[in-house]
Amino acid sequence: MDQCNGADTPMSSNASLDADEKGKDFNITRYRGMIGSLLYLTASRPDIQFSVGMCAKFQSAPKESHAEHVKRIFRYLANTKTLGLWFPKGQPEHLVAYSDSDHAGYKTDRKSTSGQCQFFDSSLVSWFNKKQTSVAVSSIEESL
Structure with missing residues (x-):
């Protein structure tokens, strides 16, 4: 069963790989080498980051089905060589970072969300968002 549908992306964001415990084993050293190469490429090709992360979970016991996804x-x-982040040599470098958070944005559990992103020139090079693990309580609410 192929979970990677869509010709324009390596794997759809709603795809899920499983352990495929009944599948045929794949050479672990070769699989790890393939994943390592792809992880290196994610620095300039963020469009493959989700797919590589999904496949990287199976490095300890790869199956042929996992290798097919890789x-x-x-x-x-190979078909999208012109895509990716481009950093021209000799251009002035400009790094910009943004950060934001909310207060108790999740109404059900009152947990906050924070996020940040960094741009190098006009290219997004890093991003992060996270639902906080602790509950946000306003200091004004404590005194009421």
């Missing part, structure tokens, strides 16, 4: 990412890269 090969699909390589085929995607």
